[in-house]
Amino acid sequence: MSDLRLDFIRFAVQQKVLCFGEFQTKAGRLSPYFFNAGLFNDGLSLKNLSAFYAQTILSSGINFDMIFGPAYKGIPLGAGAAMALAGLGRNVPFCYNRKEVKDHGEGGMTVGAKLQGRVLIIDDVISAGTSVRESIELIRAAGAEPCGVVIALDRMERGQGELSAVQEVQQNYGIPVIAIATLDDLLSYLQSEGGLVQNLNATKLYRDQYGVKHANN
Numbered sequence: 001m002s003d004l005r006l007d008f009i010r011f012a013v014q015q016k017v018l019c020f021g022e023f024q025t026k027a028g029r030l031s032p033y034f035f036n037a038g039l040f041n042d043g044l045s046l047k048n049l050s051a052f053y054a055q056t057i058l059s060s061g062i063n064f065d066m067i068f069g070p071a072y073k074g075i076p077l078g079a080g081a082a083m084a085l086a087g088l089g090r091n092v093p094f095c096y097n098r099k100e101v102k103d104h105g106e107g108g109m110t111v112g113a114k115l116q117g118r119v120l121i122i123d124d125v126i127s128a129g130t131s132v133r134e135s136i137e138l139i140r141a142a143g144a145e146p147c148g149v150v151i152a153l154d155r156m157e158r159g160q161g162e163l164s165a166v167q168e169v170q171q172n173y174g175i176p177v178i179a180i181a182t183l184d185d186l187l188s189y190l191q192s193e194g195g196l197v198q199n200l201n202a203t204k205l206y207r208d209q210y211g212v213k214h215a216n217n
Helices: 003-014 043-060 074-087 130-141 165-173 183-192 197-210
Strands: 018-024 030-035 066-069 094-102 108-112 118-122 145-154 177-182
Touching (some): 003 018, 003 177, 003 183, 030 197, 043 177, 066 074, 145 165, 145 183, 165 177, 177 183, 183 197
Parallel strands (some): 066 094, 145 177
């Protein structure tokens, strides 16, 4: 596990964005951990989170022209990533979508820069893939090209079939999905930290029951 991935997991735990216990997922499964990016809810935590996104984006090698943040959680994530990238010498435009088309003023479905070129989608996690699918359709309808998705955490968990939600996006749309960290990284962190054996064992059992066979990150 790279220092970046370890640092991110530690950061998410310290912020209580990544917490342990018993949580019911949308699929009705009882998960021993929960990740809520909405709890990066002050200036400093969002700044630090954005730095993780920017470093992951640059390390990925993905060729992109602009950033798109899907409403609603993707809006601050996309804006923050764009600012962090600018601080690292990579200044790119960004935009986000509205949930409903605005019929007055400037109108339209998006706010910010015009969708064009190769567009990188920024989001927190991929659960059912609905947000990514809608984003890809919107980007293509504007005549631009979705070139990848960057998320905070890949749970590496099966969807309806044998693939994870991340793998389904990669297979269905032919674009890479890059995560700052994955469930494998979380397990490595739990193994390296003293006093977290109970959480490690519970997470391992959950992975054995619901995890995908191969990671794509």
